Amino acid sequence: MTNDEATASVTAVWAMPSYRNRAVEPTREAAWETLNRYTKSEALLRHALAVEAAVGAYAQRFGEDEQLWRATALLHDFDYEIHPTLDQHPQDGAPILRDEGWPDEVVEGVLSHASHLGLERDTQLKKTLFACDELAGFIHACGLVRPDGIETLEPKSVKKKLKQPSFAAGVNRQDVYEGAEELGVELDDHIRFVVEAMRPIAGELGLRQSAE
Ligand SMILES: [Fe+2]
Numbered sequence: 001m002t003n004d005e006a007t008a009s010v011t012a013v014w015a016m017p018s019y020r021n022r023a024v025e026p027t028r029e030a031a032w033e034t035l036n037r038y039t040k041s042e043a044l045l046r047h048a049l050a051v052e053a054a055v056g057a058y059a060q061r062f063g064e065d066e067q068l069w070r071a072t073a074l075l076h077d078f079d080y081e082i083h084p085t086l087d088q089h090p091q092d093g094a095p096i097l098r099d100e101g102w103p104d105e106v107v108e109g110v111l112s113h114a115s116h117l118g119l120e121r122d123t124q125l126k127k128t129l130f131a132c133d134e135l136a137g138f139i140h141a142c143g144l145v146r147p148d149g150i151e152t153l154e155p156k157s158v159k160k161k162l163k164q165p166s167f168a169a170g171v172n173r174q175d176v177y178e179g180a181e182e183l184g185v186e187l188d189d190h191i192r193f194v195v196e197a198m199r200p201i202a203g204e205l206g207l208r209q210s211a212e
């Protein structure tokens, strides 16, 4: 290879979108920063925080890379405000993340939460994110109608509400049941685990807490 050829091939590689920026260290702080650049809605930010709490707690339980898992959870709906329909979300968001230098594990995790893309959830991170996404949203909704938020929320009452189609109708029940099954956890244990993970940030999630 001549010098000119070598220069040309290096230039070509660096012109590829995924190499344009330096790789991002996948931390929750970096993900929070990226998320906030694309998302202004308080409800969406709270949803991201709720899913992060659940996925982060599972990362600890499984001994996985907690920062990477938290980053993926925070980013899973990062493009929803700019791509609010399923013909764009999250598939049109993925190239933005790649372009910003987010690692494949994060980008693929983000893509995999969307059932309509039909991607295999073949890693523990993908299974966990899918299992926590709709459920965290549903638990949030349960907490919003209770005087003490999620402080005393039990799996039994979450399951009862899951059977009422009119309550939080936007939450796909099938995804909740399938998510737990794919992750290999009992629904009761899963609900309890996610509620406990969300409790410490109940205030940030806009949930009432009983005054003590
Ligand atoms: Fe989504």
Ligand SMILES: [Fe+2]
Pocket: 047, 051, 076, 077, 133, 134
């Ligand atoms: Fe979500």
